[in-house]
Amino acid sequence: MKIKQISLFLENKPGHLNAICRTLAESGINIVTLSLADTQQFGIVRLIVEEWQKAKEVLEAAGYVVNVREVVAAAVADRPGGMAEILDVIGKAGVNIEYMYAFTFRHGKEAVLVFRFDNPDRAIDALKTAGRDVLDAVALFSKSK
Amino acid sequence: MSLFEYAHDLDTPVHPVSAPDYMPVEQLRALQLHRLQGLVRRVYDNVPLTRKRMDERGVRPEHIKSLKDIALLPFSMKTDLRDEYPFGLFASPMNDIVRFHCSSGTTGKPIVIGNTQNDILVWQNGCMRALAMCGVRSSDVMQVAYGYGLFTGGLGLHYGGEGLGCAVLPISGGNTDRQLMLMKDLGVTVIACTPSYFLHLIDEGMKKGINFKTDMKLKHGIFGAEPWTEEMRSKIESLTGITAHDIYGLTEISGPGVANDCQYRRGLHIFEDHFYPEIIDPETLEPLPDGEKGELVFTTLTRTGTPMLRYRTRDLSRIYTEKCPCGRTIRTFERISARSDDMLIIRGVNVFPSQIEAGLMSIDSVLPHYHIVVDKEGDLDSLEIKVEVTAETLSDDIKSLEALRARISHAVQRIINISAKITLIEPHTLPRSEGKIKRVTDLRKKA
Numbered sequence A: 001m002k003i004k005q006i007s008l009f010l011e012n013k014p015g016h017l018n019a020i021c022r023t024l025a026e027s028g029i030n031i032v033t034l035s036l037a038d039t040q041q042f043g044i045v046r047l048i049v050e051e052w053q054k055a056k057e058v059l060e061a062a063g064y065v066v067n068v069r070e071v072v073a074a075a076v077a078d079r080p081g082g083m084a085e086i087l088d089v090i091g092k093a094g095v096n097i098e099y100m101y102a103f104t105f106r107h108g109k110e111a112v113l114v115f116r117f118d119n120p121d122r123a124i125d126a127l128k129t130a131g132r133d134v135l136d137a138v139a140l141f142s143k144s145k
Numbered sequence B: 001m002s003l004f005e006y007a008h009d010l011d012t013p014v015h016p017v018s019a020p021d022y023m024p025v026e027q028l029r030a031l032q033l034h035r036l037q038g039l040v041r042r043v044y045d046n047v048p049l050t051r052k053r054m055d056e057r058g059v060r061p062e063h064i065k066s067l068k069d070i071a072l073l074p075f076s077m078k079t080d081l082r083d084e085y086p087f088g089l090f091a092s093p094m095n096d097i098v099r100f101h102c103s104s105g106t107t108g109k110p111i112v113i114g115n116t117q118n119d120i121l122v123w124q125n126g127c128m129r130a131l132a133m134c135g136v137r138s139s140d141v142m143q144v145a146y147g148y149g150l151f152t153g154g155l156g157l158h159y160g161g162e163g164l165g166c167a168v169l170p171i172s173g174g175n176t177d178r179q180l181m182l183m184k185d186l187g188v189t190v191i192a193c194t195p196s197y198f199l200h201l202i203d204e205g206m207k208k209g210i211n212f213k214t215d216m217k218l219k220h221g222i223f224g225a226e227p228w229t230e231e232m233r234s235k236i237e238s239l240t241g242i243t244a245h246d247i248y249g250l251t252e253i254s255g256p257g258v259a260n261d262c263q264y265r266r267g268l269h270i271f272e273d274h275f276y277p278e279i280i281d282p283e284t285l286e287p288l289p290d291g292e293k294g295e296l297v298f299t300t301l302t303r304t305g306t307p308m309l310r311y312r313t314r315d316l317s318r319i320y321t322e323k324c325p326c327g328r329t330i331r332t333f334e335r336i337s338a339r340s341d342d343m344l345i346i347r348g349v350n351v352f353p354s355q356i357e358a359g360l361m362s363i364d365s366v367l368p369h370y371h372i373v374v375d376k377e378g379d380l381d382s383l384e385i386k387v388e389v390t391a392e393t394l395s396d397d398i399k400s401l402e403a404l405r406a407r408i409s410h411a412v413q414r415i416i417n418i419s420a421k422i423t424l425i426e427p428h429t430l431p432r433s434e435g436k437i438k439r440v441t442d443l444r445k446k447a
Helices: A016-026 A052-061 A082-093 A120-129 A137-143 B016-022 B025-046 B048-057 B067-072 B078-083 B117-134 B152-164 B176-185 B195-207 B230-240 B353-361 B398-416
Strands: A002-011 A031-038 A042-049 A066-077 A097-104 A110-117 A133-135 B097-103 B111-116 B141-144 B167-169 B190-193 B220-223 B243-250 B255-260 B268-270 B275-280 B293-300 B311-318 B344-346 B349-351 B370-377 B380-388 B421-425 B440-442
Touching: A002 A016, A002 A052, A002 A110, A002 A137, A016 A031, A016 A042, A016 A052, A031 A097, A031 A110, A042 A052, A042 B398, A052 A066, A066 A082, A066 A120, A082 A110, A082 A120, A110 A120, A110 A137, A120 A133, A133 A137, B016 B117, B025 B048, B025 B067, B025 B293, B067 B275, B078 B111, B097 B117, B097 B152, B111 B117, B117 B152, B117 B220, B117 B243, B117 B255, B141 B152, B141 B176, B152 B167, B152 B190, B152 B243, B152 B255, B176 B195, B190 B195, B195 B220, B195 B230, B220 B230, B230 B243, B230 B353, B275 B311, B344 B370, B349 B353, B353 B370, B353 B380, B353 B398, B380 B398, B398 B421
Parallel strands: B141 B167, B141 B190, B190 B220, B220 B243, B370 B440, B380 B421
Antiparallel strands: A002 A042, A002 A066, A031 A042, A066 A110, A066 A133, A097 A110, B097 B111, B243 B255, B255 B268, B275 B293, B293 B311, B344 B349, B370 B380
């Protein structure tokens, strides 16, 4: 039930993010979503792409160091309170969120929350027990099309 | 007397070329004095600058009656080679010169060294003994990735390897892909290059999925031409499984093969039957007794083209008084971790780039790609250390990268006692060197 996320180290300089996007674009890789974490000096760009192995390969060939991490994606209703319901479940399960980001699709009324948990398995169990929609890669990428 | 005479009772098989390394001390001193007397006469008769300096001091060649009398002689320095450019310090006519080498000078002009056939042989002897000390033998395949040309690294190790009967691959620097391909395909067992270039080879090899421990036959690395630390040595050895040796030399004295470390790594053994060492106080210029730290000075006892009397290397070291377990009788100096020319004064504190390197290397996950930038912020000196992140250090959350930055900062500050700004930068963005690497940018000098 986990999704592969690739992340890259980025210096805080003009054009650096674009260079990554260009590299992926030239290989025909679509970015489903992306999140940036940054400090004054450097940032980390996290990407969800369907062909993560290929993305890793082309980025490494271009000289980047690429990290692959497993994250959990949960679908929620795209309405007020949708995210709060999920966070309730996670809070009650006693799982810590290391970071998260959210995005919506072009179609439909759902949003997707992407989580990095300190204990992903417990979080997945809790979400499922609460009847929440945890997305695997197939479900996630079929929704994105 | 057989070449093996001095070495027959040692456990380790000693190569015949290493015989002078084990010469009885009294015999070595007698040989050195004999050679010194010949040298001083040669220089006095042929080099006007040195003759003038000796005359000013009232010193004549016949005043050299013991090795101690070397202290009567004037020093020579890199600036002399610059001032007397190009031929002023030559002691042999052009008819006897067979090869030039140059090294970058302090100004626009290089310094020029002329070698006679004798000098080439002396130099080769030093390189052969250095390689033999590392355990290199005629069955080895040696890749010489030092630059060939005016720089002495390439040709020096080349002649040393050929002299021992190795199969030498004179690839010179550059073209990393080809270096790695031939290293693998030819079953290279010995690599000779700068330590920073070898790190570059490791880096590029790892990118291609090469495992140096299993895919290569490398056993020995002969590294020199730039200061490198014990921590860097451990890093190289643990990444590749080779034995990393330190070779020392400088163009003004001949080139690589002036000194080298043996398997015990208790400093570098000096081929002092050719290169007579002294340690002096760099301020008072007085000779210091063995054991004390100061500037390393060499006299080229056997060179004839551009011989040097008491050449000041600017390298800081000490001569050990303890005997090395390898049994060599030639003297040993402490590894050069710092050149006095490299010293930075930051906020009044003396800082050597090698200290910063030692701090960085003490962090397990840091690969040795870094660059030091010194600048001024207002009236205050600023020190920034740029460190490339690596696959091991890279994490996907800010917290751990900030923690890494703090660990590096702490490790460096512990050694140099001043704070430095640590900047993490993208991998493979610092320029890689194929020769001597430039680790420091001092922007204060432009102001």
